[in-house]
Structure formats: C-alpha cells, structure tokens
Amino acid sequence: MDLQLSGRVAVVTGASKGIGLAVTRTLLAEGARVVASSRRTSPELDALAGPDLVHVAADLMAPDAPGEIVARAAEAFGGLDILVNNAGGPPPGVTLPRGSFLDAGDEEWRAMFEFNLFSAVRAVRAAIPLMLERGGGAIVNVSSGNARQPSPMNVDYSAAKAGLTNLTKVLSAEFGPRGIRVNTVSPGPVRTAWWTDEGGVADMFAAQAGTSRDAVMDELAPGMMNLTTGRLAGPQEVADVIALLASPRSANTTGADFAVDSGFLKEI
Template sequence: MHAAAERHGRMDVLVNNLGVTRPRSSFLDVDDAEWQRVFDLTFFSAVRTSRAALPHLLADNGGAIVNISSVNARLPFPMVVDYSAAKAALSNLTKALSEEFAPQGVRVNAIAPGPVRTPFWTAPGGFADVAAAGTGKSAKETLDEVVPQQMGISTGRITEPQEVAELSAFLASPRAANITGAEFVIDGGQIKTT
C-alpha cells in the first residue's frame, strides 16, 4: 500500500475483492485447516489490506473502501459454509470500519453479489460443473437456466461482472459521498427479505 501511495502521490480507494471456497457436501467435510485457509483469504486479506490502506486514506483527507461480500453472508448454504461465515465477518467488518472512520472522511461500504459469471462458476470443475452433475445439461445450460431457477433469482439470470464493477466504481466515487456503512445486494432478487 505504501509503495502504491508513494507512486501515485495519494490513495483514494481500496476495493477488497477476494473470496475462495470449493463446494462440499456437508459441514463435516470442512476441517480446521480449510476453515483457516478460507478465512485467511476471504476475510483476513481484507483486514490486512484495510489496515495498510487506512493511514494513507486518512492522510489524504478521506476516500473509500469497498468490500465485496456475498449474499452467502445472509443465506444458509451448507456447500460453502466456511465461505459464507467469512463473508458474514466481512460484512460486519464493513459496518465497524464505517462507524470508526466515516467521521474522519473514509467511507466504507460493501457489495453482496449473488452468483456472478466468473471463473468461480465457469472454470472447469467450478460450481457450474458441480451443479450440472446429474442434470443432463451442460455447465453453461445449468448456469443460464437451472441455477437461476433453483436459487430463486427473480430476473432469471446470474449477475455479470460488469454490474458489480460499475457499482464498485460508483461507491468509490464522490457521487456516493454520503453513503457509508451500507451493503448493496446485487443478486437479481435472490434474497427475498431484508
């Protein structure tokens, strides 16, 4: 962070966008080492980068942190229980950092996407392949048809990466100057209640 701030003369924005998991059949399939790995990459990476960026953001009279959480922070989904718990922790961290640093000019918000068409879903062995097993459909057909239906996505499709990127850019911009401590769900209507 220090090198980036020095190179560019200031720091205005930090986007924490990392998550890792793999599908499982049960909570009992996740050992302590896997819990630690998922929390290290999905939650503690955001803790560490935020801690490193905040002195620069504060020194430059404010800025924004955007954390990419997940609808899984709110939804019980046993196949990714460790990931869901780590994203719930990230959503809570967002609120705590906003409460502490918004008075000093640093806005902190989160985006909670539902399924997004990324390699997490589309790569060989990814979630689309897992979901397609036993359906008689290809991974693409499963992602385009079965997943939205099974997950109750009202728009009938999963989110595109550009949609998350555009919301991130807005939250990082001065146009969102009075938005902090918020979590924006972008899931096509998957979560039916608040």
C-alpha cells in the first residue's frame, strides 16, 4: 500500500531506538523527510543517514527543546506535515518499574510529567501553526495501555500518559475542522531497550523470579500481563500503525486511540 507520504515532512521524537527508530525508518522508506530527535544518536539511526534525514540532539526535559526541534523541520525542509510524539518512559535519573504510589515523591512526579506530557504539549504548540500554514497535518501521540489500565505500578507514568490520551481528544476536536488530525497509539509491552537492555526490566524481573531475561520476555511477562497473543509486540508493529495514522490514507480518522498491545486491554 502506498501511504502517500512522499515529500511530506515529519518530526519524530525519541528516534534513536525502539519505536521511534522504527517509525523514522518507515517514514523514510515511504518517501518522507524526517527530523529525528533524541538525546544522542545511535548506530542504527546513523545507518539511515541521507538527504531526507536530519538528526537533532535534544533533551526534551528542557522547555525550549520541543519548539527548537519543530523549528528545525521548517528550516531544513520548509514546513511540517507530521508530528510523532514518541519520546517517553522514565526520564533521566528515574528508574521504573515502581511498586507503589508511595515510591515517588514530588520531584519524580514533576520529571515524569515533564518528559511524558509537557514535552508533547510544547511540541504540539510549536507544530500547529506550521501545519495550518500547509492546510493541515497529522499528529500521533504515543501513549500507553497503562493510560486506560490503572495500576499501582508506575502510577506517575500512567497518569502522565492518561493526560496525553486526554489531550489528544481535545486537540482533535479543536483542530480537526482546520485539517489537523490527532490520534493516539497506545502500546502495551514492547521489545525495546527498556525491556531488553542489560539491567533493564527483564533483568529485574528475572532476578526476582530466579530465571533468565529471555524467559521473562518470552513466558513470564506475557503470562503475568495476560497478553492475548502470548508475546510482547515488536517496535515495527507499533511503527506500522503510527505510519498509517500519519498517512492521508487515514484522512477521516481523528481523535482515536489505537491499542497495539498484544491484547493487554480487555475492557470495552
């Protein structure tokens, strides 16, 4: 399927690995021009280098950073059509998972909201005027299944993502009539560095359960989370949905929340 993205300009945050890297690779393959943002680059992102890719090293905890990333798209490629707010998870200095609401104080809550909600708010604020100049655009906010599945684990992260999902609905209603579609993709557990890296979540669970990292990801975690498919999702599976929502092929889809979560959410 031709996603009709050739020549369109996109910004992707958290682009050096995981879902963001897969989104960047997919958009480039579809002919888009991409400004990819991350704190630092990676060998995998460097391998995509070419005239249609600009990397912006930025720390989204800095209030000015989202606007500067969006401005770089206008400077490099003349405008903006697509914004993918993918960056998220534990901000610098914060370790997840938590076990209880009582495990996080005010500073941890502030940091979590800065990274997972406020950075997206700032990026959207900068992107909307550029999109309106071009007659519209598409914004995809990467939320989480935990936005709709309350849990005492990672409660501050879940609350920030719930705010992002709510924000998406509001933006869709206000700017949809002006040609800007805004949707949410909510992954469940995905085989990203947060799980797979040495010292990551899989290793933490493996130490507690007396098993291996692979056994956690292949058997223990899918069972604990009651995943319908029996496995964690791959980053590309999430990226494919994001690319479709960014595409004119989804021209009448807005204000929607797409779960790419292995069947994690079972409520209506």
